[in-house]
Amino acid sequence: MQRIVEFESIERFDHRTGVLVCGFGGAGASAALEARRAGAAVMVLERFSGGGGSTMLSACEMYLGGNGGTRLQRELGIEDSSENFYNYLMACFGEYADEARVRAYVDGAAEHFDWVEGLGVPYKRGFFAGRDVVALTGDSLQYTGNERSFPFSQIATPVPRGHLPADSGHDGGKTLMSVLLKRVAESGTDIRHDARVNALLRDRGGRIRGVVARIDNRNVHILATQGVILATGGFIMNEEMTRRHIPEYASYCTRHGNPGDTGDGIQLGIAAGGHAINMGQAFVGVxxxxxxxxxxxxxxxxxxxxxxxxxxxxxxxxxxxxxxxxxxxxxxxxxxxxxxxxxxxxxxxxxxxxxxxxxxxxxxxxxxxxxxxxxxxxxxxxxxxxxxxxxxxxxxxxxxxxxxxxxxxxxxxxKPTCFTLGGLDTLPTGEVLTADRDVIPGLYAAGRTAAGIPRTAAGYASGMSVGDATFFGRMAGRQAAAHP
Ligand SMILES: Cc1cc2nc3c(=O)[nH]c(=O)nc-3n(C[C@H](O)[C@H](O)[C@H](O)COP(=O)(O)OP(=O)(O)OC[C@H]3O[C@@H](n4cnc5c(N)ncnc54)[C@H](O)[C@@H]3O)c2cc1C
Missing domain, CATH: 3.90.700.10 (Succinate dehydrogenase/fumarate reductase flavoprotein, catalytic domain)
Structure with missing residues:
Protein backbone atom coordinates (compact mmCIF):
# COMPACT_ATOMS: atom_id res chain seq x y z
CA MET A 1 0.00 0.00 0.00
CA GLN A 2 1.24 3.49 -0.87
CA ARG A 3 1.47 5.25 2.50
CA ILE A 4 3.15 8.48 1.38
CA VAL A 5 1.67 10.63 -1.37
CA GLU A 6 3.40 13.69 -2.77
CA PHE A 7 1.57 16.77 -1.57
CA GLU A 8 2.34 18.72 -4.73
CA SER A 9 0.63 16.04 -6.84
CA ILE A 10 -2.79 16.79 -5.35
CA GLU A 11 -4.80 19.12 -7.56
CA ARG A 12 -7.85 19.59 -5.36
CA PHE A 13 -8.49 19.06 -1.67
CA ASP A 14 -11.83 17.70 -0.52
CA HIS A 15 -11.47 19.24 2.95
CA ARG A 16 -9.23 21.68 4.74
CA THR A 17 -8.55 21.97 8.46
CA GLY A 18 -5.90 23.16 10.90
CA VAL A 19 -5.18 20.11 13.07
CA LEU A 20 -6.15 16.72 11.71
CA VAL A 21 -6.55 13.94 14.29
CA CYS A 22 -6.48 10.33 13.06
CA GLY A 23 -8.35 8.02 15.47
CA PHE A 24 -11.12 8.89 17.92
CA GLY A 25 -10.11 6.93 21.03
CA GLY A 26 -8.65 8.30 24.26
CA ALA A 27 -5.57 9.94 22.76
CA GLY A 28 -7.38 11.31 19.69
CA ALA A 29 -10.33 12.79 21.61
CA SER A 30 -7.97 14.44 24.14
CA ALA A 31 -5.83 15.83 21.32
CA ALA A 32 -8.86 17.22 19.49
CA LEU A 33 -10.21 18.90 22.60
CA GLU A 34 -6.95 20.61 23.46
CA ALA A 35 -6.31 21.72 19.88
CA ARG A 36 -9.81 23.26 19.79
CA ARG A 37 -9.26 24.96 23.13
CA ALA A 38 -6.10 26.46 21.66
CA GLY A 39 -8.21 27.94 18.86
CA ALA A 40 -7.37 25.58 15.97
CA ALA A 41 -9.85 24.29 13.41
CA VAL A 42 -9.89 20.54 14.10
CA MET A 43 -11.06 17.52 12.14
CA VAL A 44 -11.15 13.96 13.51
CA LEU A 45 -11.16 10.90 11.26
CA GLU A 46 -12.30 7.63 12.79
CA ARG A 47 -12.13 4.32 10.97
CA PHE A 48 -15.29 2.87 12.55
CA SER A 49 -18.87 4.12 12.81
CA GLY A 50 -18.36 5.35 16.35
CA GLY A 51 -15.50 6.65 18.45
CA GLY A 52 -14.13 5.12 21.64
CA GLY A 53 -11.48 2.64 20.57
CA SER A 54 -9.79 0.44 23.17
CA THR A 55 -10.15 3.27 25.65
CA MET A 56 -13.91 2.70 25.60
CA LEU A 57 -13.36 -1.02 26.32
CA SER A 58 -11.04 -0.32 29.22
CA ALA A 59 -11.68 0.07 32.93
CA CYS A 60 -10.19 3.54 32.47
CA GLU A 61 -7.95 3.25 35.43
CA MET A 62 -5.52 6.19 35.13
CA TYR A 63 -2.17 6.15 36.87
CA LEU A 64 -1.77 9.68 38.27
CA GLY A 65 -0.02 11.48 41.11
CA GLY A 66 2.81 13.86 41.95
CA ASN A 67 2.84 17.56 42.89
CA GLY A 68 1.81 16.65 46.44
CA GLY A 69 -1.01 14.50 45.08
CA THR A 70 -3.97 14.76 42.72
CA ARG A 71 -7.09 16.43 44.11
CA LEU A 72 -8.48 12.93 44.75
CA GLN A 73 -5.37 11.69 46.55
CA ARG A 74 -5.16 14.82 48.71
CA GLU A 75 -8.85 14.74 49.62
CA LEU A 76 -8.31 11.17 50.79
CA GLY A 77 -5.36 12.29 52.91
CA ILE A 78 -2.70 10.78 50.64
CA GLU A 79 0.42 12.75 49.83
CA ASP A 80 2.39 12.02 46.66
CA SER A 81 5.51 14.05 45.97
CA SER A 82 6.73 14.45 42.39
CA GLU A 83 10.09 13.00 43.39
CA ASN A 84 8.46 9.86 44.78
CA PHE A 85 6.28 9.45 41.67
CA TYR A 86 9.30 10.00 39.40
CA ASN A 87 11.42 7.49 41.33
CA TYR A 88 8.69 4.89 41.06
CA LEU A 89 8.18 5.29 37.31
CA MET A 90 11.91 5.27 36.62
CA ALA A 91 12.28 2.10 38.72
CA CYS A 92 9.41 0.48 36.78
CA PHE A 93 10.99 0.95 33.36
CA GLY A 94 14.69 1.16 34.15
CA GLU A 95 16.84 1.41 31.06
CA TYR A 96 13.70 1.39 28.86
CA ALA A 97 12.34 4.59 30.45
CA ASP A 98 12.13 7.84 28.50
CA GLU A 99 13.22 10.28 31.17
CA ALA A 100 11.93 13.43 29.47
CA ARG A 101 8.52 11.86 29.02
CA VAL A 102 8.42 10.58 32.60
CA ARG A 103 9.36 14.06 33.86
CA ALA A 104 6.63 15.73 31.78
CA TYR A 105 4.07 13.21 33.01
CA VAL A 106 5.05 13.56 36.66
CA ASP A 107 4.87 17.36 36.38
CA GLY A 108 1.47 17.35 34.71
CA ALA A 109 -0.43 14.30 36.00
CA ALA A 110 -2.13 16.05 38.94
CA GLU A 111 -3.40 18.82 36.66
CA HIS A 112 -4.48 16.13 34.19
CA PHE A 113 -6.77 14.67 36.83
CA ASP A 114 -8.38 18.12 37.30
CA TRP A 115 -8.84 18.34 33.54
CA VAL A 116 -10.53 14.93 33.29
CA GLU A 117 -12.74 15.56 36.31
CA GLY A 118 -13.48 19.08 35.06
CA LEU A 119 -14.86 17.61 31.82
CA GLY A 120 -17.49 15.83 33.90
CA VAL A 121 -16.00 12.37 34.57
CA PRO A 122 -17.18 11.43 38.10
CA TYR A 123 -14.69 10.29 40.78
CA LYS A 124 -15.76 9.07 44.20
CA ARG A 125 -13.79 10.11 47.27
CA GLY A 126 -13.23 6.53 48.41
CA PHE A 127 -10.03 4.48 48.78
CA PHE A 128 -9.98 0.73 48.14
CA ALA A 129 -7.07 -0.73 50.12
CA GLY A 130 -7.47 -4.35 48.97
CA ARG A 131 -5.59 -6.36 46.36
CA ASP A 132 -7.60 -6.38 43.15
CA VAL A 133 -6.98 -5.38 39.55
CA VAL A 134 -9.97 -3.04 39.51
CA ALA A 135 -11.84 -1.93 42.65
CA LEU A 136 -15.38 -3.26 42.43
CA THR A 137 -16.50 -1.24 45.46
CA GLY A 138 -17.21 1.94 43.49
CA ASP A 139 -14.22 3.67 45.11
CA SER A 140 -12.01 5.75 42.85
CA LEU A 141 -8.51 5.29 44.30
CA GLN A 142 -6.48 2.11 44.66
CA TYR A 143 -3.03 0.54 44.33
CA THR A 144 -2.70 -0.84 40.80
CA GLY A 145 0.91 -1.91 40.34
CA ASN A 146 4.02 -3.11 42.13
CA GLU A 147 4.15 -0.21 44.60
CA ARG A 148 3.97 -2.38 47.71
CA SER A 149 6.24 -5.16 46.50
CA PHE A 150 10.00 -5.69 46.31
CA PRO A 151 12.12 -4.06 44.93
CA PHE A 152 9.82 -1.08 44.26
CA SER A 153 8.80 -0.66 47.90
CA GLN A 154 12.48 -0.08 48.72
CA ILE A 155 12.97 2.55 46.01
CA ALA A 156 9.82 4.66 46.40
CA THR A 157 7.30 5.06 49.21
CA PRO A 158 4.21 3.05 48.21
CA VAL A 159 1.37 5.39 47.18
CA PRO A 160 -1.96 4.44 45.54
CA ARG A 161 -2.22 6.09 42.13
CA GLY A 162 -4.93 4.14 40.28
CA HIS A 163 -7.75 6.65 39.56
CA LEU A 164 -10.99 4.94 38.54
CA PRO A 165 -14.27 6.63 37.49
CA ALA A 166 -16.87 6.34 40.27
CA ASP A 167 -19.03 3.23 40.50
CA SER A 168 -17.81 1.95 37.14
CA GLY A 169 -15.84 -1.23 37.93
CA HIS A 170 -14.58 -2.62 34.63
CA ASP A 171 -16.72 -0.18 32.63
CA GLY A 172 -14.84 3.01 33.44
CA GLY A 173 -13.85 3.41 29.78
CA LYS A 174 -17.50 3.89 28.83
CA THR A 175 -17.85 6.50 31.57
CA LEU A 176 -14.76 8.40 30.34
CA MET A 177 -15.34 8.11 26.61
CA SER A 178 -19.03 9.03 26.71
CA VAL A 179 -17.94 12.31 28.34
CA LEU A 180 -14.91 12.87 26.09
CA LEU A 181 -16.78 12.16 22.83
CA LYS A 182 -19.57 14.50 23.91
CA ARG A 183 -17.15 17.30 24.79
CA VAL A 184 -15.37 16.97 21.44
CA ALA A 185 -18.70 17.10 19.59
CA GLU A 186 -19.68 20.23 21.54
CA SER A 187 -16.32 21.86 20.80
CA GLY A 188 -17.04 22.45 17.13
CA THR A 189 -14.66 19.74 15.93
CA ASP A 190 -15.52 18.32 12.50
CA ILE A 191 -15.91 14.57 13.23
CA ARG A 192 -15.96 12.05 10.38
CA HIS A 193 -16.76 8.41 11.04
CA ASP A 194 -16.19 5.47 8.67
CA ALA A 195 -13.09 7.34 7.57
CA ARG A 196 -9.90 5.26 7.51
CA VAL A 197 -6.62 7.13 7.06
CA ASN A 198 -4.47 5.29 4.52
CA ALA A 199 -1.69 7.70 3.54
CA LEU A 200 0.09 10.87 4.57
CA LEU A 201 0.65 13.84 2.25
CA ARG A 202 4.26 14.99 2.38
CA ASP A 203 5.61 18.06 0.60
CA ARG A 204 8.99 18.26 -1.11
CA GLY A 205 10.41 20.01 1.94
CA GLY A 206 9.55 16.99 4.09
CA ARG A 207 6.58 18.50 5.98
CA ILE A 208 3.43 16.43 6.53
CA ARG A 209 0.53 18.47 5.17
CA GLY A 210 -2.48 16.22 5.28
CA VAL A 211 -3.82 12.75 4.65
CA VAL A 212 -5.60 10.52 2.19
CA ALA A 213 -8.58 8.80 3.81
CA ARG A 214 -11.07 6.28 2.51
CA ILE A 215 -14.54 7.78 2.92
CA ASP A 216 -17.70 6.63 1.11
CA ASN A 217 -15.62 4.20 -0.91
CA ARG A 218 -13.36 6.81 -2.44
CA ASN A 219 -10.03 8.40 -1.64
CA VAL A 220 -10.52 11.79 -0.02
CA HIS A 221 -7.67 14.31 0.21
CA ILE A 222 -7.57 16.44 3.33
CA LEU A 223 -5.26 19.40 3.87
CA ALA A 224 -4.03 20.04 7.43
CA THR A 225 -2.34 23.42 7.73
CA GLN A 226 -1.04 22.94 11.28
CA GLY A 227 -0.39 19.26 11.78
CA VAL A 228 -1.51 15.63 11.57
CA ILE A 229 -1.81 13.66 14.82
CA LEU A 230 -1.66 9.86 14.60
CA ALA A 231 -3.74 8.39 17.44
CA THR A 232 -4.86 5.10 15.92
CA GLY A 233 -3.92 2.81 18.83
CA GLY A 234 -1.42 -0.06 18.92
CA PHE A 235 -0.94 -3.18 16.74
CA ILE A 236 -2.14 -6.14 18.81
CA MET A 237 -4.77 -7.01 16.14
CA ASN A 238 -2.20 -7.11 13.33
CA GLU A 239 -1.22 -10.76 12.83
CA GLU A 240 1.85 -10.02 10.72
CA MET A 241 3.23 -7.25 12.95
CA THR A 242 2.72 -9.21 16.17
CA ARG A 243 4.39 -12.32 14.70
CA ARG A 244 7.36 -10.15 13.69
CA HIS A 245 7.76 -8.04 16.83
CA ILE A 246 6.31 -10.09 19.71
CA PRO A 247 6.34 -13.66 18.36
CA GLU A 248 6.33 -15.36 21.75
CA TYR A 249 3.25 -13.44 22.91
CA ALA A 250 1.53 -13.67 19.51
CA SER A 251 1.60 -17.45 19.69
CA TYR A 252 -0.42 -17.77 22.90
CA CYS A 253 -1.98 -14.47 23.87
CA THR A 254 -5.55 -13.29 23.87
CA ARG A 255 -5.47 -10.07 21.89
CA HIS A 256 -6.68 -7.28 24.17
CA GLY A 257 -8.03 -4.31 22.25
CA ASN A 258 -10.47 -3.10 19.61
CA PRO A 259 -10.43 -4.44 16.03
CA GLY A 260 -8.82 -1.20 14.81
CA ASP A 261 -5.56 -1.93 16.64
CA THR A 262 -3.89 -2.89 13.38
CA GLY A 263 -0.92 -0.55 13.64
CA ASP A 264 -2.02 1.85 10.88
CA GLY A 265 -0.58 4.93 12.57
CA ILE A 266 2.73 3.24 13.32
CA GLN A 267 3.07 2.12 9.71
CA LEU A 268 2.17 5.58 8.40
CA GLY A 269 4.71 7.15 10.73
CA ILE A 270 7.42 4.72 9.63
CA ALA A 271 6.64 5.44 5.98
CA ALA A 272 7.14 9.14 6.73
CA GLY A 273 10.61 8.42 8.16
CA GLY A 274 9.56 7.96 11.78
CA HIS A 275 11.40 5.53 14.02
CA ALA A 276 9.42 2.82 15.84
CA ILE A 277 10.93 1.77 19.17
CA ASN A 278 10.21 -0.68 21.98
CA MET A 279 8.34 -2.85 19.46
CA GLY A 280 9.19 -6.11 21.25
CA GLN A 281 7.40 -5.13 24.47
CA ALA A 282 3.80 -5.83 25.42
CA PHE A 283 1.51 -5.91 28.42
CA VAL A 284 0.93 -9.56 29.41
CA GLY A 285 -1.91 -10.04 31.89
CA VAL A 286 -1.37 -13.14 34.02
CA LYS A 415 -3.79 -17.41 27.14
CA PRO A 416 -3.05 -14.10 28.88
CA THR A 417 -4.39 -10.83 27.57
CA CYS A 418 -1.82 -8.75 25.66
CA PHE A 419 -1.60 -5.32 24.11
CA THR A 420 1.43 -3.67 22.58
CA LEU A 421 3.76 -1.11 24.17
CA GLY A 422 5.91 -0.27 21.13
CA GLY A 423 5.32 2.62 18.76
CA LEU A 424 6.71 5.75 17.20
CA ASP A 425 9.50 7.56 19.01
CA THR A 426 8.25 11.03 19.88
CA LEU A 427 9.14 14.00 22.01
CA PRO A 428 6.79 14.54 24.99
CA THR A 429 5.07 17.12 22.74
CA GLY A 430 4.08 14.29 20.41
CA GLU A 431 6.41 15.37 17.60
CA VAL A 432 7.45 12.24 15.69
CA LEU A 433 11.19 11.59 15.49
CA THR A 434 13.41 9.96 12.89
CA ALA A 435 16.04 7.38 13.83
CA ASP A 436 18.44 10.33 14.27
CA ARG A 437 15.88 11.95 16.57
CA ASP A 438 15.14 14.78 14.18
CA VAL A 439 11.56 16.08 14.25
CA ILE A 440 9.39 15.29 11.22
CA PRO A 441 7.63 18.63 10.66
CA GLY A 442 3.84 18.49 10.86
CA LEU A 443 3.62 14.93 12.25
CA TYR A 444 2.59 13.97 15.80
CA ALA A 445 1.66 10.72 17.54
CA ALA A 446 0.11 9.81 20.89
CA GLY A 447 -1.40 6.87 22.76
CA ARG A 448 -0.34 3.37 21.78
CA THR A 449 0.70 4.64 18.33
CA ALA A 450 3.68 6.14 20.20
CA ALA A 451 6.11 4.52 22.61
CA GLY A 452 4.76 6.08 25.78
CA ILE A 453 5.39 5.97 29.52
CA PRO A 454 4.69 2.22 29.87
CA ARG A 455 7.58 0.34 28.28
CA THR A 456 7.58 -3.19 29.70
CA ALA A 457 5.19 -5.72 31.20
CA ALA A 458 7.59 -6.05 34.13
CA GLY A 459 6.98 -2.44 35.21
CA TYR A 460 3.45 -1.84 33.96
CA ALA A 461 0.64 -0.87 36.37
CA SER A 462 -3.06 -0.63 35.53
CA GLY A 463 -3.76 2.92 34.44
CA MET A 464 -0.48 3.66 32.73
CA SER A 465 -1.89 3.32 29.21
CA VAL A 466 -5.06 5.42 29.45
CA GLY A 467 -3.24 7.94 31.65
CA ASP A 468 -0.45 8.21 29.07
CA ALA A 469 -2.78 8.26 26.02
CA THR A 470 -5.02 11.05 27.30
CA PHE A 471 -2.16 13.10 28.80
CA PHE A 472 0.16 12.96 25.78
CA GLY A 473 -2.83 13.26 23.41
CA ARG A 474 -3.43 16.65 24.99
CA MET A 475 0.25 17.59 24.64
CA ALA A 476 0.17 16.72 20.93
CA GLY A 477 -3.05 18.67 20.39
CA ARG A 478 -1.57 21.77 22.01
CA GLN A 479 1.72 21.50 20.14
CA ALA A 480 0.07 21.03 16.74
CA ALA A 481 -2.29 23.94 17.38
CA ALA A 482 0.67 26.19 18.23
CA HIS A 483 1.93 25.92 14.64
CA PRO A 484 0.89 29.06 12.74
C1 LIG B 1 -10.53 -4.64 28.12
C2 LIG B 1 -9.41 -3.65 28.29
C3 LIG B 1 -9.23 -3.03 29.51
C4 LIG B 1 -8.20 -2.10 29.69
N1 LIG B 1 -8.11 -1.43 30.88
C5 LIG B 1 -7.18 -0.45 31.01
C6 LIG B 1 -7.16 0.38 32.16
O1 LIG B 1 -8.01 0.27 33.05
N2 LIG B 1 -6.19 1.32 32.25
C7 LIG B 1 -5.26 1.50 31.27
O2 LIG B 1 -4.40 2.37 31.41
N3 LIG B 1 -5.28 0.77 30.15
C8 LIG B 1 -6.23 -0.17 29.98
N4 LIG B 1 -6.29 -0.88 28.81
C9 LIG B 1 -5.41 -0.47 27.70
C10 LIG B 1 -5.92 0.86 27.11
O3 LIG B 1 -7.33 0.83 27.04
C11 LIG B 1 -5.38 1.19 25.73
O4 LIG B 1 -4.02 0.85 25.62
C12 LIG B 1 -5.54 2.70 25.46
O5 LIG B 1 -6.86 3.09 25.76
C13 LIG B 1 -5.20 3.04 24.02
O6 LIG B 1 -5.64 4.35 23.73
P1 LIG B 1 -5.40 4.97 22.28
O7 LIG B 1 -6.06 6.30 22.26
O8 LIG B 1 -3.97 4.89 21.93
O9 LIG B 1 -6.14 3.98 21.28
P2 LIG B 1 -7.70 3.71 21.09
O10 LIG B 1 -8.50 4.15 22.26
O11 LIG B 1 -7.84 2.29 20.67
O12 LIG B 1 -8.10 4.65 19.86
C14 LIG B 1 -7.61 4.43 18.57
C15 LIG B 1 -8.72 4.75 17.57
O13 LIG B 1 -8.16 4.86 16.27
C16 LIG B 1 -9.03 4.26 15.33
N5 LIG B 1 -8.25 3.91 14.12
C17 LIG B 1 -7.40 2.87 13.93
N6 LIG B 1 -6.85 2.93 12.70
C18 LIG B 1 -7.36 4.03 12.10
C19 LIG B 1 -7.18 4.63 10.81
N7 LIG B 1 -6.33 4.12 9.89
N8 LIG B 1 -7.88 5.75 10.51
C20 LIG B 1 -8.75 6.29 11.41
N9 LIG B 1 -8.97 5.77 12.64
C21 LIG B 1 -8.26 4.65 12.99
C22 LIG B 1 -9.58 3.06 16.08
O14 LIG B 1 -10.76 2.60 15.48
C23 LIG B 1 -9.79 3.66 17.48
O15 LIG B 1 -11.08 4.25 17.62
C24 LIG B 1 -7.31 -1.82 28.62
C25 LIG B 1 -7.48 -2.45 27.39
C26 LIG B 1 -8.53 -3.32 27.20
C27 LIG B 1 -8.74 -3.94 25.86
Missing part, protein backbone atom coordinates in the same frame (compact mmCIF):
# COMPACT_ATOMS: atom_id res chain seq x y z
CA UNK A 287 -3.88 -12.47 36.78
CA UNK A 288 -3.08 -14.48 39.92
CA UNK A 289 -5.50 -12.43 42.03
CA UNK A 290 -8.27 -11.83 42.93
CA UNK A 291 -8.99 -13.53 45.22
CA UNK A 292 -6.06 -12.01 47.12
CA UNK A 293 -5.50 -15.21 49.17
CA UNK A 294 -3.88 -16.83 46.11
CA UNK A 295 -0.91 -14.54 46.79
CA UNK A 296 -0.10 -16.86 49.73
CA UNK A 297 0.81 -19.65 47.29
CA UNK A 298 4.15 -19.86 45.50
CA UNK A 299 4.90 -19.94 41.80
CA UNK A 300 7.41 -22.50 40.54
CA UNK A 301 8.73 -23.32 37.08
CA UNK A 302 9.29 -26.68 35.37
CA UNK A 303 12.38 -27.14 37.55
CA UNK A 304 10.30 -26.83 40.73
CA UNK A 305 12.07 -23.54 41.52
CA UNK A 306 10.54 -20.27 42.68
CA UNK A 307 11.40 -17.27 40.51
CA UNK A 308 9.40 -14.24 41.78
CA UNK A 309 7.77 -12.66 44.84
CA UNK A 310 4.11 -13.51 44.34
CA UNK A 311 2.80 -10.17 45.71
CA UNK A 312 3.68 -8.41 42.44
CA UNK A 313 1.31 -6.92 39.83
CA UNK A 314 -0.14 -9.32 37.28
CA UNK A 315 1.83 -8.22 34.22
CA UNK A 316 5.12 -8.45 36.14
CA UNK A 317 4.19 -12.10 36.69
CA UNK A 318 3.40 -12.29 32.96
CA UNK A 319 6.86 -11.03 32.11
CA UNK A 320 8.65 -13.45 34.44
CA UNK A 321 6.46 -16.35 33.28
CA UNK A 322 7.42 -15.60 29.69
CA UNK A 323 11.13 -16.10 30.46
CA UNK A 324 10.74 -19.47 32.23
CA UNK A 325 11.42 -22.71 30.34
CA UNK A 326 8.61 -23.32 27.82
CA UNK A 327 6.73 -20.37 29.38
CA UNK A 328 5.46 -22.87 31.96
CA UNK A 329 4.69 -21.93 35.55
CA UNK A 330 2.62 -23.53 38.32
CA UNK A 331 1.01 -22.26 41.51
CA UNK A 332 1.65 -24.48 44.52
CA UNK A 333 -0.94 -23.85 47.21
CA UNK A 334 -2.51 -25.50 50.25
CA UNK A 335 -6.09 -26.19 51.14
CA UNK A 336 -6.30 -23.15 53.40
CA UNK A 337 -5.62 -20.69 50.56
CA UNK A 338 -6.83 -22.57 47.48
CA UNK A 339 -9.44 -20.90 45.31
CA UNK A 340 -10.19 -20.55 41.63
CA UNK A 341 -8.87 -17.26 40.16
CA UNK A 342 -11.54 -14.72 39.24
CA UNK A 343 -10.02 -13.76 35.87
CA UNK A 344 -8.86 -17.06 34.37
CA UNK A 345 -11.17 -19.97 33.64
CA UNK A 346 -8.44 -21.94 31.93
CA UNK A 347 -6.22 -22.79 34.90
CA UNK A 348 -5.97 -26.55 35.34
CA UNK A 349 -5.08 -28.56 38.43
CA UNK A 350 -2.09 -30.71 37.48
CA UNK A 351 -1.62 -32.60 40.73
CA UNK A 352 -3.15 -32.95 44.20
CA UNK A 353 -1.63 -34.77 47.20
CA UNK A 354 -1.53 -35.12 50.96
CA UNK A 355 2.21 -34.37 50.87
CA UNK A 356 4.48 -32.15 48.80
CA UNK A 357 6.31 -35.26 47.56
CA UNK A 358 3.08 -36.75 46.20
CA UNK A 359 2.30 -33.59 44.27
CA UNK A 360 5.83 -33.38 42.96
CA UNK A 361 5.72 -36.96 41.71
CA UNK A 362 2.25 -36.71 40.16
CA UNK A 363 3.26 -33.53 38.31
CA UNK A 364 6.48 -35.10 37.05
CA UNK A 365 8.73 -32.40 38.50
CA UNK A 366 12.41 -33.29 39.04
CA UNK A 367 12.69 -35.51 42.17
CA UNK A 368 13.14 -33.48 45.33
CA UNK A 369 12.85 -30.10 43.57
CA UNK A 370 9.46 -28.96 44.80
CA UNK A 371 9.98 -30.52 48.24
CA UNK A 372 13.19 -28.56 48.65
CA UNK A 373 11.60 -25.31 47.43
CA UNK A 374 8.61 -25.65 49.77
CA UNK A 375 10.74 -26.67 52.73
CA UNK A 376 13.03 -23.64 52.28
CA UNK A 377 10.06 -21.29 51.77
CA UNK A 378 8.13 -22.60 54.80
CA UNK A 379 11.12 -22.46 57.11
CA UNK A 380 11.63 -18.76 56.44
CA UNK A 381 7.94 -17.84 56.05
CA UNK A 382 7.37 -19.09 59.60
CA UNK A 383 9.56 -16.23 60.81
CA UNK A 384 8.14 -13.70 58.32
CA UNK A 385 11.12 -13.82 55.97
CA UNK A 386 11.58 -14.44 52.25
CA UNK A 387 15.35 -14.25 51.76
CA UNK A 388 15.12 -15.12 48.07
CA UNK A 389 12.47 -12.73 46.71
CA UNK A 390 11.33 -10.59 49.65
CA UNK A 391 7.60 -11.20 49.42
CA UNK A 392 5.83 -8.86 51.87
CA UNK A 393 5.13 -10.30 55.33
CA UNK A 394 1.36 -9.97 54.87
CA UNK A 395 1.42 -12.80 52.30
CA UNK A 396 4.07 -15.01 53.90
CA UNK A 397 2.27 -18.01 55.36
CA UNK A 398 3.88 -21.45 55.61
CA UNK A 399 2.15 -23.76 53.12
CA UNK A 400 1.19 -26.58 55.47
CA UNK A 401 -2.52 -27.43 55.30
CA UNK A 402 -3.07 -30.62 53.27
CA UNK A 403 -4.24 -31.42 50.69
CA UNK A 404 -1.88 -29.49 48.44
CA UNK A 405 -2.42 -28.62 44.79
CA UNK A 406 -0.28 -27.64 41.83
CA UNK A 407 -2.21 -25.47 39.39
CA UNK A 408 -1.06 -24.93 35.81
CA UNK A 409 -0.58 -21.21 35.16
CA UNK A 410 1.48 -21.72 31.98
CA UNK A 411 1.06 -19.12 29.30
CA UNK A 412 -0.19 -21.48 26.59
CA UNK A 413 -2.88 -22.76 28.99
CA UNK A 414 -3.77 -19.40 30.40
Missing amino acids: AHYPPAQLTCGIFVNEQGQRFINEDIYLSRLGHFASVQTNHRIFLFIDNEHFSRPDYHETTRIVAVGETVAEVEQEAGLPPGSLAQTVDYYNRHAASGEDPLFHKAREWLKPITTAPFALVDWSLDTL
